[in-house]
């Protein structure tokens with residue numbers, strides 16, 4: 001870590017980004033736009049991306065070797081936006097060098113790996129955050145305000161999903177190899193919906209999962225998208241699921257249904273979270289026909305004894321910029337213990353239980 005550590009946010013933080021695919025580029029843009037940050041180093045395998053983003057944002061440090069970057073660049077904070085199997089070794093190494101870490105989702109391929117990352121953050125006394133950028137959407141923050149107002153009453157049931165018509169990222173890349181990704185649609189996009197739903201529900205513990213996984217498109221070479229295809233290996237196997245469903249039991253008796261697919265016979269892609277409470281229900285939904293995409297937020301409740309349908313006003317979407325800003329606030333707070341990756345670890349353990357349940361064909365308890 002930079003020897004002159006910031007006191008009370010006086011000095012600009014020195015930031016680095018590892019990985020310059022779509023995700024890494026969002027982190028680069030967020031740091032570059034933040035006047036409290038100096039983006040001083042980038043690391044990636046692609047020379048042309050190092051050159052392009054290094055030049056565009058005047059970044060002096062450009063490294064093919066990320067360990068060299070950590071050793072030389074005197075970073076305060078680093079974002080890790082590399083294939084999922086690299087999150088654990090990169091985060092543990094950076095934390096050990098005294099650098100605060102924001103890693104991309106999913107945190108790691110397994111809960112065990114995620115737990116080792118949390119232990120490293122606790123030992124180093126540094127912040128470990130995971131980029132759950134979708135919870136920074138304007139409709140999600142509006143719905144969270146609705147929930148927190150108490151208008152829905154006790155929440156006891158929720159449904160969430162991200163389903164794609166034809167959206168397998170890079171058939172034949174690390175995304176579709178089990179060892180590198182840890183899983184398919186559930187690990188890649190289901191995790192965002194799980195995060196949003198648990199966040200909106202007030203962080204109930206998930207106690208058990210009953211899940212199923214399917215691979216009907218990928219193994220036949222169907223359902224691919226143009227996205228994430230930069231590192232395709234010819235003949236690479238499709239080893240993960242392209243559809244997953246889960247029934248999750250929540251502490252306190254509630255239930256959450258989760259579905260995610262990379263490819264499925266549906267008219268168009270769709271994302272949604274629907275909450276059911278004792279005094280009201282609410283839904284957010286986005287996606288639809290690409291020619292006419294929609295974004296909806298609706299609350300059903302009673303006002304003055306009459307059934308009422310409300311459409312809350314939605315603010316700006318925050319996305320990655322807000323996820324990076326939230327990470328930087330956690331760093332500035334000086335309270336690393338409150339931001340040690342434990343929340344993301346709980347999500348990783350839910351996914352572990354889902355995959356174990358799908359394999360065993362029975363309900364599985366979630367480890368805590």
Ligand SMILES: NC(=O)c1ccc[n+]([C@@H]2O[C@H](COP(=O)([O-])OP(=O)(O)OC[C@H]3O[C@@H](n4cnc5c(N)ncnc54)[C@H](O)[C@@H]3O)[C@@H](O)[C@H]2O)c1
Pocket residue numbers: 018019020021022023024043044045046049064065066081082083084086104105106131133188228230231
């Ligand atoms: N939060 C989101 O909305 C979102 C969206 C897409 C991807 N992601 C996540 O971000 C991560 C990366 O996804 P992507 O789509 O950008 O992947 P990608 O394959 O397009 O890019 C990966 C990047 O990592 C770099 N990299 C790989 N090995 C490296 C190494 N040893 N040293 C330095 N750099 C290395 C590559 O050079 C490349 O620049 C994944 O974990 C993915 O799940 C998150």
